[in-house]
Amino acid sequence: MNPQDGLRKKQPARVRRALLDQGARLCSEQGVPGLTLQAVADxxxxxxxxxxxxxxxxxALVEAIFDDLLQRFEHSIDRLMARDVEPHGRFTRAYVTATMELIGMDEFIKWQSLMMTMLTDPGIRQGWKCWMEAQQARYRETDEDGRLVLARYAADGIWLAAVQGHSNLESDRQRGELLAHLIDMTRTP
Structure with a gap:
């Protein structure tokens, strides 16, 4: 009998967390199409x-990995919004900043294969769409301005360029300059 068997039965949240973490790691290493349930389990x-x-x-596993990463991203946005005293554009500034921060983090590699999968996987695409629509509805009063929408779309474009491996986005300085321009767009004129 495996000594970890009793531990697993008593700690399903810990097992689930390990499956999500290992699944995300394997997605980033092998791509979603190369992911196997056996490899994640092992x-x-x-x-x-x-x-x-x-x-x-x-x-179900891939969608759960995506949802988990999305929750982490939302937590980053919430953290940034809590520090911002200006209501107009607060969500957009946080979204843009969280996006640019994520591009520079090791965790970004976990997003790469899932974001590319979003283009062809209706479940992942629907998850992103529902999340974004909920944010837009939640922050409609403060973040509906055309400049704010443009700043979010620009951040999405930068994100996609980074997913595709554009090397000029690997520089902290380059990302910092782009972030400053986008944040300027979010300020009340």
Whole structure:
């Protein structure tokens, strides 16, 4: 009997976290198409049956990984918004800043394969769309201005360029300059 078996039964949240983390790592290394449930289970130290208990399919696992990363991104946005005293454009400034910060972080590699998958995977695309629509509805009064929408779209374009590996975005200085321009767009004229 595996000594970790008893531990797993008592700590399903810990097992789920390991599956999400290892799944995200393997997505970044192999791409979503190359991801196998067995590889994720092995990397997390659980059986394939244990993985299937938490995620009944590869699609469910991939969507859960995406949702987990999206929750982390939203937490970053919330943290940045809490520090911003100017209501007009607060969400946009936080969104743009969180996007640019993420590009410079090690975690960005986890996003790369999932963002490319979004182009062809309706489940992932729908998850992003629903999240973005909820944010737009939530911050409609403060972040509907055309300049703010343009700043968010510009950040999305920079994000996509980084996902595709444009080397000029690897520089902290370059990203900092782009961020400053976008933040300027969010200020009340």
């Amino acid at each position: 990397a997390a130290g659980v059986t394939k049956g244990g993985l299937l208990h938490h995620f009944p399919s590869k699609q």
